[in-house]
Amino acid sequence: MKRLHIQLTAVLSGIILILSSALAYLGAITYAISALAAIIIFPAFIISIGLLLSASLKDGDIPFMGY
Amino acid sequence: MIEYLLSAMIFGLLLHGLHRKVIARVQGRPGPPIWQEILHTMKFLFKETWILKTASQGLYVGVVALAIAIWSAALIILMTGGSLLLLFALYLIHKIVEHGTGLSSGSPYSKFGAIRSVISAASELPLLASVALIYLFTESLMISDIAAYQAVYGPLLIPALPAAIALYMVILSKIHYGPFSIIEAKELVSGYWTEHFGVWRGLFNAAFGMKTFVLLYTFVLVFIGPVGLPLSLLLIILLMISLSFVCAVTPMLSPYDSVSIQTITTGLIAIYIIFLGVFA
Numbered sequence: 289m290k291r292l293h294i295q296l297t298a299v300l301s302g303i304i305l306i307l308s309s310a311l312a313y314l315g316a317i318t319y320a321i322s323a324l325a326a327i328i329i330f331p332a333f334i335i336s337i338g339l340l341l342s343a344s345l346k347d348g349d350i351p352f353m354g355y
Numbered sequence: 356m357i358e359y360l361l362s363a364m365i366f367g368l369l370l371h372g373l374h375r376k377v378i379a380r381v382q383g384r385p386g387p388p389i390w391q392e393i394l395h396t397m398k399f400l401f402k403e404t405w406i407l408k409t410a411s412q413g414l415y416v417g418v419v420a421l422a423i424a425i426w427s428a429a430l431i432i433l434m435t436g437g438s439l440l441l442l443f444a445l446y447l448i449h450k451i452v453e454h455g456t457g458l459s460s461g462s463p464y465s466k467f468g469a470i471r472s473v474i475s476a477a478s479e480l481p482l483l484a485s486v487a488l489i490y491l492f493t494e495s496l497m498i499s500d501i502a503a504y505q506a507v508y509g510p511l512l513i514p515a516l517p518a519a520i521a522l523y524m525v526i527l528s529k530i531h532y533g534p535f536s537i538i539e540a541k542e543l544v545s546g547y548w549t550e551h552f553g554v555w556r557g558l559f560n561a562a563f564g565m566k567t568f569v570l571l572y573t574f575v576l577v578f579i580g581p582v583g584l585p586l587s588l589l590l591i592i593l594l595m596i597s598l599s600f601v602c603a604v605t606p607m608l609s610p611y612d613s614v615s616i617q618t619i620t621t622g623l624i625a626i627y628i629i630f631l632g633v634f635a
Contacts, residue, residue, distance in 0.1 A: 305357040312356065323431045326356040330427050331420035333357075334561065338554040342404040 294339045301333035356431070360565070363430050366588075367564025368392040370571070370595045371531065377599035378532060392560065399557030407550060409461035418455040419555050422562035425449060429569045433576060436499030439486055442573060446482060446525075449566070453538060453547050456559075460550035468547030471538045477614040478528035478535060480621035481521035488518035488628050489577060498576055505580035512578040517624045519578045523598075524620055526570045528613075530598055534605040535613045571595060 304325060312322035372389040379386025406412050429445045432438070450472065457469020490496055492515055493504040505511055512519050528535035539546035551559055571591040575582070579590060608616065 309356045309358065319435070322356050323435070326360060327424055327428045327431065330357065330360055331423040334423055334558060335416070335420060335554070338400050338558050339404065341400045342402060342554045344403050 291340075294336050297332055298336035298340055301329045301336065304329050305333055359434065360427050360430065363568045364561050364565045365393065367566070367568035368396060368561065370567050370591070371560075371564055373592065373595055374531065374599045374602070377596050378603040381600060381603035392564065396557045396560040396564075399552070399560065400554055402553040402557075404553030404555065407460055407462075410550070411459045411461075414455050414459035415551075416555070418452050418459060419551070419558050419562070421448070421455070422452045422559060423565075425452070426562055426565040426569055430565060430572075433498065433569060433572055436497060436502065439489065439496040439498060439501070439573075439577070442569075443482060443486055447479060450476065450479070456551060457538075457547035462550045464544045464549040465547050465551075468538045468545075468549065471540075471610055472547055474610055474614055475528070475535065475537055475617075477617040477621070478525060481617060481624065482525045484621050484624035484628065485518040485521035485525070488515055488521075488624065488631070491628065491631050501577055502581045510579050515578070517627045519574070521620065521624050522574055522577070524617065526574065526594075527598055527601060528617065529570060530567065530602060532602045532607075533598070534602070534608050535617065536607060537610045537613050540607055567595075 308317065308322045308325040308329075311317045312319050369389060369392070371392040372387065375391065376386040376389050406415055425445045425448050429442055432441050432445070453472040454469050457465045457467075457472060459465075486496065489501065489511065492511060493501050495501065495504075501511070508514075524535075527533050530536070531539070537546075539548065548556065548559055568591070571594050572587065574594060575587050575590045579587075581587075582590070
């Protein structure tokens with residue numbers, strides 16, 4: 289996954305999470321919709337933030353597979 | 356909503372730090388600072404990260420997302436006074452996270468951890484017994500109804516003590532360094548999550564911090580009642596310290612003993628439930 293895609297995911301999911309919280313507080317959407325958005329979007333937000341922080345993203349290698 | 360999720364995550368990581376600190380003090384060591392688990396998680400997030408070539412890539416990453424999602428959902432259910440059965444269902448999905456984590460990488464260490472996760476399904480039995488016993492008292496499994504019951508009749512801790520013991524055992528079986536933590540035993544390196552490193556490990560840490568907070572908060576809400584946030588947090592901390600004491604003085608059991616004790620406990624509680632349901 290390219291860094292640009294990860295950045296886009298992080299920004300978009302962050303905006304959706306903050307918007308859904310704000311709209312629920314203002315009463316524009318129900319608490320249930322805000323909760324559903326949080327449950328679905330929060331993992332994407334956290335994972336993309338984590339990947340953005342990582343030192344570098346590399347191709348995989350082969351782990352210990354047993355003797 | 357995001358503010359609650361992040362707060363629960365950070366508080367959960369602090370609880371893990373407290374856990375390590377108490378275990379160390381009981382064992383005569385200075386131990387790490389309480390915020391060590393937060394630093395630990397941050398350290399993992401800044402590491403070089405990749406997905407193993409031998410891994411099932413979707414599952415390898417998917418289990419991390421699933422772990423965060425289910426404990427986010429569990430926290431929201433708690434906050435909204437939802438059903439205890441839904442929490443139970445999410446707890447069972449966590450089992451899929453454990454299996455998936457262990458089986459996704461292709462490493463034999465993590466596979467053994469996943470296999471142990473299957474046999475430690477006995478740790479779900481006390482939870483089932485606990486939920487059944489709570490229903491006998493409150494005639495509802497909605498957390499809001501349980502809270503209303505406790506507002507009238509007082510905390511469930513004393514009348515439903517076996518259920519509290521069962522849930523305590525469930526939490527103990529999910530806590531790090533515990534007597535029932537056979538799925539992450541050191542003879543398997545780190546068990547089911549041996550091959551999840553870097554960002555994946557850091558995010559697992561964060562999700563499991565949330566899990567610890569949710570389980571302890573469930574215990575307080577269900578057996579003590581809604582006592583306000585400051586007192587709830589204090590009770591959660593005290594509960595965590597008591598669990599840490601148990602972990603510090605108890606060696607990790609063998610898989611056979613672990614399953615036996617959990618099954619016997621469930622059996623005893625089942626007898627108590629039948630007695631209450633039929634004779635009382």
